Amino acid sequence: NAGVTQTPKFQVLKTGQSMTLQCAQDMNHNSMYWYRQDPGMGLRLIYYSASEGTTDKGEVPNGYNVSRLNKREFSLRLESAAPSQTSVYFCATGTPGSGNTIYFGEGSWLTVV
Amino acid sequence: GENVEQHPSTLSVQEGDSAVIKCTYSDSASNYFPWYKQELGKRPQLIIDIRSNVGEKKDQRIAVTLNKTAKHFSLHITETQPEDSAVYFCAATDKVDKLVFGAGTILRVKS
Numbered sequence: 186n187a188g189v190t191q192t193p194k195f196q197v198l199k200t201g202q203s204m205t206l207q208c209a210q211d212m213n214h215n216s217m218y219w220y221r222q223d224p225g226m227g228l229r230l231i232y233y234s235a236s237e238g239t240t241d242k243g244e245v246p247n248g249y250n251v252s253r254l255n256k257r258e259f260s261l262r263l264e265s266a267a268p269s270q271t272s273v274y275f276c277a278t279g280t281p282g283s284g285n286t287i288y289f290g291e292g293s294w295l296t297v298v
Numbered sequence: 299g300e301n302v303e304q305h306p307s308t309l310s311v312q313e314g315d316s317a318v319i320k321c322t323y324s325d326s327a328s329n330y331f332p333w334y335k336q337e338l339g340k341r342p343q344l345i346i347d348i349r350s351n352v353g354e355k356k357d358q359r360i361a362v363t364l365n366k367t368a369k370h371f372s373l374h375i376t377e378t379q380p381e382d383s384a385v386y387f388c389a390a391t392d393k394v395d396k397l398v399f400g401a402g403t404i405l406r407v408k409s
Contacts, residue, residue, distance in 0.1 A: 216395075225307075225401065225402075226401065227387060227400060227401040227402050228342065229399075230398075233396060235394070243396070281391050281395055281396075281397055282329065282330060282391050282395030283395070286330075286332050286344050287332070287344075287397055289342050290341065291340075291341050292340075292341055
């Protein structure tokens with residue numbers, strides 16, 4: 186039982202390159218989330234998916250796209266990476282309003298040069 | 299939408315002293331308030347949570363209190379130890395049950 190698994194853990198991109206962060210959960214939760222964490226900014230929601238087949242924008246969606254492939258998997262894509270997207274990205278799953286708190290993956294450290 | 303403010307941004311205490319971190323929220327419909335601890339280079343991990351029908355919850359040296367009227371909740375850590383040093387985040391649910399996080403508090407426990 187791995188909980189929430191994200192790949193890759195570290196990535197360096199050049200400005201303009203694209204990449205996809207992968208996330209999978211084995212906790213059987215309907216909801217999944219992508220957050221970014223910058224120093225002093227806390228955790229900011231990029232996109233979330235309340236159930237398979239649905240996705241919604243969070244607080245900072247610009248420059249990102251997501252795909253909820255099935256109940257287990259939720260990917261985050263950077264189409265044309267920018268230095269401002271240098272951050273730590275966390276995938277999470279859980280339904281806090283229904284009694285299931287949010288559990289985070291280990292994080293993906295992304296640097297855009 | 300929901301807004302969560304957290305204070306202080308940094309807190310230094312002597313080992314053995316108590317630490318208190320406070321958060322306020324804006325949405326009176328919020329019904330779930332977790333606290334997460336994040337050590338350097340690690341993921342945030344839940345340490346305690348409280349629901350809106352409860353005023354206080356305790357787990358060993360950690361307690362959380364909730365004042366729904368004033369829309370604020372607090373984390374209390376007693377008998378602090380060096381391993382309590384970390385960043386602590388509060389959060390509250392918004393109208394569609396997503397968590398909105400505070401900006402975090404860096405807690406340093408000096409031995």
